[in-house]
Structures are given as structure tokens and as C-alpha cells.
Amino acid sequence: MKFNVNQQDLQQALNYCQGVIEKRSTLQILSNVMLDASNSSLKITATDLDLIFIHQIKNIEVIKEGQTTTTSSIMYDIVRKFTSGKKINLSLTDVSKLQLESEKSIFNLNCISPSEFPLTDENFNENEFVIYSKKLLKLLNKCKFSVSNDETRHYLSGIYFHQTEVDDKNYLTAVATDSHRMSISKVRLEQKINFEPIILPKKTIFQLCSLLDSYDGEVKISNAKSKIKFELNNSILISKLIDGKFPNYIQVIPKKNQKKLEIDLKLFLGSVDRVASVSLDKKDGVKFNLKQDTLNLSVNNTNSGDGSETLAVKFDHDLEISFNSRYLIDITSQLDGDKIEIFLNDTGSPALIKDPSDFDSIYVVMPMKG
Numbered sequence: 001m002k003f004n005v006n007q008q009d010l011q012q013a014l015n016y017c018q019g020v021i022e023k024r025s026t027l028q029i030l031s032n033v034m035l036d037a038s039n040s041s042l043k044i045t046a047t048d049l050d051l052i053f054i055h056q057i058k059n060i061e062v063i064k065e066g067q068t069t070t071t072s073s074i075m076y077d078i079v080r081k082f083t084s085g086k087k088i089n090l091s092l093t094d095v096s097k098l099q100l101e102s103e104k105s106i107f108n109l110n111c112i113s114p115s116e117f118p119l120t121d122e123n124f125n126e127n128e129f130v131i132y133s134k135k136l137l138k139l140l141n142k143c144k145f146s147v148s149n150d151e152t153r154h155y156l157s158g159i160y161f162h163q164t165e166v167d168d169k170n171y172l173t174a175v176a177t178d179s180h181r182m183s184i185s186k187v188r189l190e191q192k193i194n195f196e197p198i199i200l201p202k203k204t205i206f207q208l209c210s211l212l213d214s215y216d217g218e219v220k221i222s223n224a225k226s227k228i229k230f231e232l233n234n235s236i237l238i239s240k241l242i243d244g245k246f247p248n249y250i251q252v253i254p255k256k257n258q259k260k261l262e263i264d265l266k267l268f269l270g271s272v273d274r275v276a277s278v279s280l281d282k283k284d285g286v287k288f289n290l291k292q293d294t295l296n297l298s299v300n301n302t303n304s305g306d307g308s309e310t311l312a313v314k315f316d317h318d319l320e321i322s323f324n325s326r327y328l329i330d331i332t333s334q335l336d337g338d339k340i341e342i343f344l345n346d347t348g349s350p351a352l353i354k355d356p357s358d359f360d361s362i363y364v365v366m367p368m369k370g
Contacts, residue, residue, distance in 0.1 A: 001066025002091040003037040007082050013055040014076040017046035019207045020053045021072050032069040034117045037062045051204055052238040067114045070098050078107055124229045128222040129193040136219055137212040139174040142185035142361050144205050145330040148178035155244030159205055162197035175249050181327045185361040198223060199242035211235055254352045257343035262314035265340045269332045271309045275299045276325035278307040285322030285368035290315055321347050322368040331363045
């Protein structure tokens with residue numbers, strides 16, 4: 001095997017691989033990336049057995065076709081320290097050594113035979129649909145912070161994707177909750193699709209976000225029983241799905257919240273962030289003291305002190321309620337418009353948060369006691 005590749009192209013591909021490969025893998029082969037040079041392209045594959053990532057660098061000079069596997073983290077570390085944009089010559093000097101050469105540097109890395117690399121060939125031809133990359137990224141970003149970290153309820157440790165229908169329009173809807181807060185967001189589909197509801201694992205979500213961040217185009221999605229496949233222009237991500245039943249989230253959306261609080265988004269985010277500074281672990285509630293068109297935000301921490309701030313708002317009731325500041329900041333940071341609308345009922349009931357500039361996303365936050 002012998003080929004040349006541009007430093008930036010290889011660095012980007014290996015960077016994506018870092019997100020897939022487990023840092024402390026028991027099997028050494030799982031710390032490796034598979035390199036396959038053929039037909040003027042380099043195919044790089046990484047897996048942790050639950051997630052498979054395949055990236056293709058096209059139009060490269062392949063002098064001799066072949067394949068091998070080498071330690072991903074070491075190769076990535078070397079490649080990113082080479083001069084940006086320069087040519088890297090790679091060659092398999094013998095069965096177990098891969099040589100990387102760029103400018104005045106030469107490295108020889110240990111290899112493991114590609115026959116040991118675990119690859120599964122799945123049939124994903126059914127239930128295929130296409131979605132624009134930025135739409136999919138929106139769904140992931142609006143929901144990912146609400147995904148649960150609780151290992152005991154594994155069915156909450158991902159985003160629930162399913163097809164919904166409203167007024168004869170079809171949507172791909174995403175929901176995530178950790179039972180203290182919930183995010184729901186949807187994007188319009190051109191037509192009804194053949195798509196079984198799925199729960200996408202957290203690691204896959206973050207890997208997909210990093211791919212979509214730098215990609216503008218169509219994403220082809222197909223799911224087969226317990227796996228899902230995302231195809232971008234030069235990358236493929238195949239992931240196992242979470243096996244479990246997602247709770248009936250519709251029941252949790254508050255129906256009786258008539259008290260509408262309207263605030264300037266930037267002012268609100270700034271205020272919550274500032275008063276929360278008093279709380280070391282951000283676990284203290286931000287207390288909302290609401291009167292006619294006035295919101296007083298305060299945090300009181302027995303160990304470190306207290307802080308408060310007053311904002312002019314639109315509201316015509318009296319109410320006191322507390323929320324986890326981190327939850328409010330997470331949600332507010334994802335809103336697109338100039339305003340935030342919070343619909344309240346009473347001190348002990350969940351709040352419904354809306355973005356007036358995005359009718360397709362809503363958030364529910366449980367209040368804190370005291």
C-alpha cells in the first residue's frame with residue numbers, strides 16, 4: 001500500500017474518528033482505524049462496535065492499493081502536528097509498519113492486520129428518506145442538552161425520533177427528557193416517510209453534530225430494526241439504537257399554563273447567568289419573584305452569598321417560582337429570536353417555554369422546591 005494525501009483532509013477525517021473510538025478499549029484493534037486505499041480514494045473506518053464511522057477522501061494519488069490498521073490517536077496526533085495543507089506520503093513498508101512522511105519528518109507506526117478489524121455488512125435499503133443537514137442539526141441541537149445521564153433509565157439516554165402529523169403536514173419530531181426538563185422540536189418533511197420510531201444514543205448524537213456542523217447538503221437516513229445509517233457526502237455513520245420504550249411525552253406538556261411571561265432573550269440570559277454566579281455548583285434554584293411587569297431574579301447560597309437582579313417584563317400576575325439555572329441557560333442559548341415566552345401556572349407546576357421565532361420547538365421545565 002502506498003498513497004499520498006493532503007494533511008488537512010487526513011486530519012479532519014482522523015479528528016472525526018477520535019469521537020467514535022473509545023479511549024480505554026479492552027480490544028487493541030478497536031483503538032485502531034482501518035485505512036483502505038483503492039480507486040483513487042482513501043477510506044478510513046473507526047468503530048466501538050456500537051457505532052461505525054466511515055469517511056472517504058476522494059481524488060488522492062494511490063500508487064499501490066492496499067489496507068492496514070494503526071492506532072488512531074497516535075496517527076491523529078502526528079498528522080495534526082505536520083504543516084497544514086502539505087502532502088503526506090503513506091506507505092506500508094512491511095506487514096506491520098506504516099510509514100508517514102511529510103517534509104523532513106518520517107514516522108513508522110505499528111499496524112495490526114485488517115483481517116482482525118470488526119466490520120459488519122448491514123442491509124439498509126429499506127425505509128430510506130432524505131433530510132437537509134441543517135434541519136437535522138437543528139433537531140439535535142434543540143434536544144441534546146435534555147438527554148438524561150441516568151444510566152438506570154437507559155431509554156431516556158438518547159433522543160426519541162418519530163414521525164408526526166399535524167394538519168395534514170408531516171414532520172420528523174425529536175424529543176429528549178431527563179424527567180426534570182424536556183425539549184421537543186420538529187421539522188417539516190416533504191412527504192410521509194416509512195420510518196419506525198427510534199431512540200438515538202447520546203454518543204451518536206454528538207458524533208452526528210460534529211459531522212453536520214461542517215456539512216451543508218442532504219443526509220440520507222435509513223433504519224433497519226436495531227440500527228440506523230446516516231449518509232453524508234463523504235461520510236457514513238452507522239449506529240445501534242437504544243432498545244426501550246420512550247415515555248408518552250405528550251402527557252407531560254402543560255395544558256393549563258395561562259400566565260404568560262414575555263422577556264427580552266438577551267437580557268434574560270445575561271441576568272440568569274449573572275445571578276447564578278453566586279451558586280458554586282449551579283444547583284441552587286434561581287428564584288423568580290413576579291409582579292406586574294417586573295421580574296426579580298435571585299439566588300441565595302448559604303456558603304457563598306446571594307445575588308439578585310430586576311428586569312422589566314410583560315406579565316400581569318403575582319407569582320413566585322424557582323428553576324435550576326443550568327436548565328434555563330441551556331434552553332435560552334438555543335433560542336433564535338429576540339424574545340422568550342414562559343407560560344406559567346403556579347409555584348409547583350412545570351413551565352412551558354416557547355420561542356416566538358420558532359413555532360416548531362417547545363421546552364418544559366420542572367420547578368425546584370423552595
